[in-house]
Amino acid sequence: MTSALLVLRPLEFFLTQYKNVWRGSAVTTVVTPVVYLLALGVGLGVFVDRSADLPGGISYLEFVAPGLMAATAMQIASFESSWPVLSAIKWDRQYHAMLATPLRVRDVMLGHQAYFAFRLLLTATIYLVVITAFGAVDSPLAVLAIPVTVLVGLSFSAPIAAWAAHAQNEVSFVAIFRFIILPMFLFSGTFFPISSLPAALEVLAWFTPLWHGVTLCRDLTLGTVSVGDVGHLAYLVGFVTIGLVAARMTYRKRLLV
Amino acid sequence: MSSNGQPLIQARSLVKRFGDFVAVDGIDFDLQRGEAFGFLGPNGAGKTSTMRMIGCVSPVTDGSLTVFGLDPARDGAQIRGRLGVVPQQDTLDMELTVRENIVIYGRYFGLPRKELGTRADELLEFVELTERANDKVEPLSGGMKRRLTIARSLVNEPEVLLLDEPTTGLDPQARHVVWDRLYRLKRQGVTLLLTTHYMDEAEQLCDRLVVMDQGKIVAEGSPRDLIERYSTREVVELRFDDGSRPDDLSYWTDGLVSRVETLPDRVLLYTADGDAATHGLHERGLVPESVLVRRSTLEDVFLHLTGRSLVE
Numbered sequence: 147m148t149s150a151l152l153v154l155r156p157l158e159f160f161l162t163q164y165k166n167v168w169r170g171s172a173v174t175t176v177v178t179p180v181v182y183l184l185a186l187g188v189g190l191g192v193f194v195d196r197s198a199d200l201p202g203g204i205s206y207l208e209f210v211a212p213g214l215m216a217a218t219a220m221q222i223a224s225f226e227s228s229w230p231v232l233s234a235i236k237w238d239r240q241y242h243a244m245l246a247t248p249l250r251v252r253d254v255m256l257g258h259q260a261y262f263a264f265r266l267l268l269t270a271t272i273y274l275v276v277i278t279a280f281g282a283v284d285s286p287l288a289v290l291a292i293p294v295t296v297l298v299g300l301s302f303s304a305p306i307a308a309w310a311a312h313a314q315n316e317v318s319f320v321a322i323f324r325f326i327i328l329p330m331f332l333f334s335g336t337f338f339p340i341s342s343l344p345a346a347l348e349v350l351a352w353f354t355p356l357w358h359g360v361t362l363c364r365d366l367t368l369g370t371v372s373v374g375d376v377g378h379l380a381y382l383v384g385f386v387t388i389g390l391v392a393a394r395m396t397y398r399k400r401l402l403v
Numbered sequence: 404m405s406s407n408g409q410p411l412i413q414a415r416s417l418v419k420r421f422g423d424f425v426a427v428d429g430i431d432f433d434l435q436r437g438e439a440f441g442f443l444g445p446n447g448a449g450k451t452s453t454m455r456m457i458g459c460v461s462p463v464t465d466g467s468l469t470v471f472g473l474d475p476a477r478d479g480a481q482i483r484g485r486l487g488v489v490p491q492q493d494t495l496d497m498e499l500t501v502r503e504n505i506v507i508y509g510r511y512f513g514l515p516r517k518e519l520g521t522r523a524d525e526l527l528e529f530v531e532l533t534e535r536a537n538d539k540v541e542p543l544s545g546g547m548k549r550r551l552t553i554a555r556s557l558v559n560e561p562e563v564l565l566l567d568e569p570t571t572g573l574d575p576q577a578r579h580v581v582w583d584r585l586y587r588l589k590r591q592g593v594t595l596l597l598t599t600h601y602m603d604e605a606e607q608l609c610d611r612l613v614v615m616d617q618g619k620i621v622a623e624g625s626p627r628d629l630i631e632r633y634s635t636r637e638v639v640e641l642r643f644d645d646g647s648r649p650d651d652l653s654y655w656t657d658g659l660v661s662r663v664e665t666l667p668d669r670v671l672l673y674t675a676d677g678d679a680a681t682h683g684l685h686e687r688g689l690v691p692e693s694v695l696v697r698r699s700t701l702e703d704v705f706l707h708l709t710g711r712s713l714v715e
Contacts, residue, residue: 155510155511155513156511158507159496159507159510159511162499162503162507163498163499166498166499167498238494238496238497239492239494240494240496242490242494243494243496243511244511246458246460246483246486246488246494246556247484247512247559248480248481248483248484248511248512248513249480249511250480401460402460402461402462403421403461
């Protein structure tokens with residue numbers, strides 16, 4: 147058994163746990179994009195399409211759908227990597243059970259991230275099916291938006307898990323959602339191009355992993371990929387890598403005392 | 404108790420510090436295969452810190468520790484694969500069923516699912532939880548959760564079972580059920596290493612124990628050895644009405660007993676023959692509110708060694 151496969155053992159635990167709640171979770175996963183697309187893509191879209199010209203002459207539905215796909219991944223990943231990570235350390239203590247076995251801290255940390263990746267994969271796949279049904283997809287390259295969406299999610303779950311393993315209580319999570327996740331959701335190019343933002347905020351948006359993710363997903367569903375997309379991809383990979391390194395440090399510090 | 408060859412666990416001048424706080428202050432001990440060995444001491448004595456170092460989840464600050472002849476810093480995963488751990492605070496998953504908790508824990512050790520099914524059934528039978536196999540863990544009583552944790556810790560057929568305060572927080576009946584299971588394991592030859600602050604638990608389960616206080620080992624031996632060495636055969640407990648306790652007890656007890664311990668609520672007289680001592684006190688005219696003659700316990704040993712009670 148090579149040591150990389152040890153990650154599968156904690157993953158199996160989280161999947162067993164998910165098996166008990168998957169029905170409710172699946173309904174939410176399907177209903178959420180449908181509601182968003184009806185309200186924003188179709189409802190609001192009627193007004194937007196009448197009054198504004200989006201780049202490339204696309205409809206608002208085509209514009210907003212891939213953005214929502216990436217933004218939803220951010221939200222799911224952020225939630226899953228905050229409370230549940232602290233709980234596995236402090237309240238339900240499942241990490242401690244794992245660490246009483248041959249599993250090492252890195253297996254536990256990566257195993258939990260692997261579970262996030264699984265959840266993101268599920269969500270991204272359903273999202274793509276839904277937005278395709280809405281007619282918001284123009285290119286077969288859109289299939290690649292699935293792994294990109296997973297990557298967007300991990301670029302949040304890795305650093306947030308690193309933070310959660312360091313946090314003494316859940317107070318900071320509310321702040322993260324209110325002051326980081328929500329503004330990013332609104333102002334990272336999901337609902338309108340960041341070129342409409344004031345210059346200073348536009349620069350700020352360049353640094354958010356969500357903007358890179360939204361842009362990539364959009365280029366893939368519209369089939370307008372360019373060399374610049376390699377840069378977006380590299381930015382996301384870098385963000386995930388740094389997050390994982392940080393998580394390994396905070397997990398070790400917290401769990402091996 | 405036969406000690407065949409290398410000890411399973413060996414600690415020499417073992418130290419654990421958290422910043423300026425010294426939790427374990429240079430302890431030495433050996434654990435031999437097949438024995439039931441205990442750390443007896445009050446809360447904060449350093450028992451849990453010692454257990455966590457043995458379980459390879461807490462780095463050794465100083466001194467040496469080997470488990471199965473291996474180094475916890477380097478071979479942690481390998482060591483943990485051969486240990487069973489019953490932590491002080493349960494780490495069961497509340498959303499999984501009783502049986503799933505055992506199976507998934509076995510998967511952490513890399514055991515095949517098929518084998519684990521049979522194993523889980525056997526273990527649940529052993530701890531008398533077969534009827535609850537498919538129930539969630541959440542509604543189980545404290546005693547049942549503890550038994551499940553013990554069953555789970557046996558899934559990898561460990562060579563040593565580490566039990567950190569196995570019955571703390573349980574009601575007396577639940578404690579006796581747990582003791583009975585542990586006693587059976589001991590008879591089956593499982594090596595037990597346990598911490599406790601209950602002297603009756605230590606007396607019931609341990610072949611050999613060390614008394615810990617403030618990070619140090621203050622005595623070592625079998626329960627009977629320790630009682631013989633640090634206490635007398637019997638103890639007379641005297642209680643007095645408020646204010647009626649004589650100021651100078653030695654006036655009454657001199658020559659009658661070998662040692663006197665004065666506690667806030669009672670006075671303990673150590674003597675080989677409690678009835679004779681009681682008789683003597685009566686002859687001298689001392690009339691306490693109540694008199695109780697009992698055998699010495701490890702509690703008395705602890706009191707003698709540290710001047711404090713085990714359970715405050």
